[in-house]
Amino acid sequence: MTDVLIFIPARMASTRLPGKPLADIAGEPMIVHVLRRAEAAAIGPVVVATDAPAVAAAVREAGGRAVMTRSDHASGSDRIFEALGKVDPGRQAAIIVNMQGDLPTLAPSDVAAVLAPLADKAVDIGTLAAAIRRPEERDDPGVVKVVGTPVAPLRLRALYFTRAAAPFGEGPLYHHIGLYAFRRAALERFVKLPPSPLEQREKLEQLRALEAGMRIDAAIIDGVPLGVDTPEDLARARAVLSRRP
Numbered sequence: 348m349t350d351v352l353i354f355i356p357a358r359m360a361s362t363r364l365p366g367k368p369l370a371d372i373a374g375e376p377m378i379v380h381v382l383r384r385a386e387a388a389a390i391g392p393v394v395v396a397t398d399a400p401a402v403a404a405a406v407r408e409a410g411g412r413a414v415m416t417r418s419d420h421a422s423g424s425d426r427i428f429e430a431l432g433k434v435d436p437g438r439q440a441a442i443i444v445n446m447q448g449d450l451p452t453l454a455p456s457d458v459a460a461v462l463a464p465l466a467d468k469a470v471d472i473g474t475l476a477a478a479i480r481r482p483e484e485r486d487d488p489g490v491v492k493v494v495g496t497p498v499a500p501l502r503l504r505a506l507y508f509t510r511a512a513a514p515f516g517e518g519p520l521y522h523h524i525g526l527y528a529f530r531r532a533a534l535e536r537f538v539k540l541p542p543s544p545l546e547q548r549e550k551l552e553q554l555r556a557l558e559a560g561m562r563i564d565a566a567i568i569d570g571v572p573l574g575v576d577t578p579e580d581l582a583r584a585r586a587v588l589s590r591r592p
Contacts, residue, residue, distance in 0.1 A: 350441040351391030351462070351528075354430055355381055356423035357448040359399045363577050368402045368448055370581055373588045377575060378402055379409045380451035380588065386411075388458035391444070396430035422552055423447070424527075428538045443534050445527045451584050453526070453572040461528045464502060464564035472537075472556060473528035476503060476521040476565040485512045485520055489576075491551060493523040493565050505563040508551050522571050527553075533561060 357368040357378050364370070368378040378395060385393040395406045395413040398420075403413035414433050420426040427445050442465060446458065457475060464473035476493045484490045488510035495503030507513070508523055529537065536559075543558040545551075556563055575584050 350439065351444065352431070352435060352440040352442070353385045353388070353391055353393045353444040353446055353458070354427035355385060355393065355395045355446050355448045356420075356426040356430075357395055357397040357399070357402050358418075358426075359402065361576075364575065364581065367575060367581070368397070368399070369405060370575070372451055372581070372585050375409070376402075376405045377451050377581075377584070378405060378448050379411070381446065381448050381453070382406060382409060382411045384451070384453055384455050385444075385446055385458055387455035389455070390459050390462060391440075391442075394430060394434055395448070396426045398426075424534070424552065425538055428534060431534070438531070441531055443529045443531055445529065447525050447574070449575040450524075450526070450572050451575065452587055453524075454568075457524075457568045457572070458526065460566045460568055461526050463566045465528055465530065467498075467564065469562055470564045471530055471533035471561040472553075472563045474505070474553070474563055474565045475524040475526050475568055477524060477568050477571045479520045479522050479571075484522065491523040491525075493521045495521065495565060498564065501567040503565045503567065505553075505557065505565055507557065508549065508553050510549055510551070521565070521567070523553075523565070524568070524571065525574075537561070 361367045369376045398418040406413040414430045416429045461473050464470045494507040495505045498504045543555040546554040
């Protein structure tokens with residue numbers, strides 16, 4: 348698909364796990380594992396957007412493409428927008444995928460699934476969600492939940508994102524997975540918006556889009572990939588990926 352570009356923003360200055368893009372997992376840097384999964388999705392070219400020469404070097408050594416960006420970006424969305432201007436000045440790409448660089452176990456089929464909501468022209472941004480199955484995650488503020496209403500099989504229209512256990516009452520809760528597919532115009536609009544009140548309160552950037560009246564739909568996938576934010580997460584990722592051929 349020539350109209351889709353996948354960007355993986357990567358920075359070294361993680362507070363809980365400094366240098367995590369280059370953390371070794373089964374003999375390769377984590378950023379390379381994520382790169383491989385994005386490439387295997389086969390939905391479009393993949394570019395790592397980084398402010399760290401060492402990350403760019405690791406990506407290029409693995410045969411991938413890396414673009415250097417400024418170090419002062421407040422978010423991954425801002426970083427990929429700068430990279431987009433460098434990679435696609437002719438504006439050929441219509442859909443921009445923002446794939447977090449700390450999801451080394453994300454299945455390629457799930458990367459591709461993020462495009463499905465954009466088949467509906469009313470949707471500005473596609474993302475992913477999975478039903479929460481571990482009881483302890485329901486009240487964990489580190490697990491972001493998407494509150495949505497079903498609009499199609501395996502698809503929710505997002506009404507809110509929260510760190511609280513929501514919605515109240517019987518029924519499933521959905522774990523939000525931070526992978527986004529933006530229409531190009533939606534990304535351009537989003538990065539120009541100021542931080543919004545609920546975004547600042549919940550510390551969730553995607554609320555900025557909802558507060559501005561943009562529509563986000565989530566494709567529901569089977570399971571939650573392992574996000575690597577702490578040394579304990581890294582140990583689990585190493586255990587999982589060392590078992591794979």
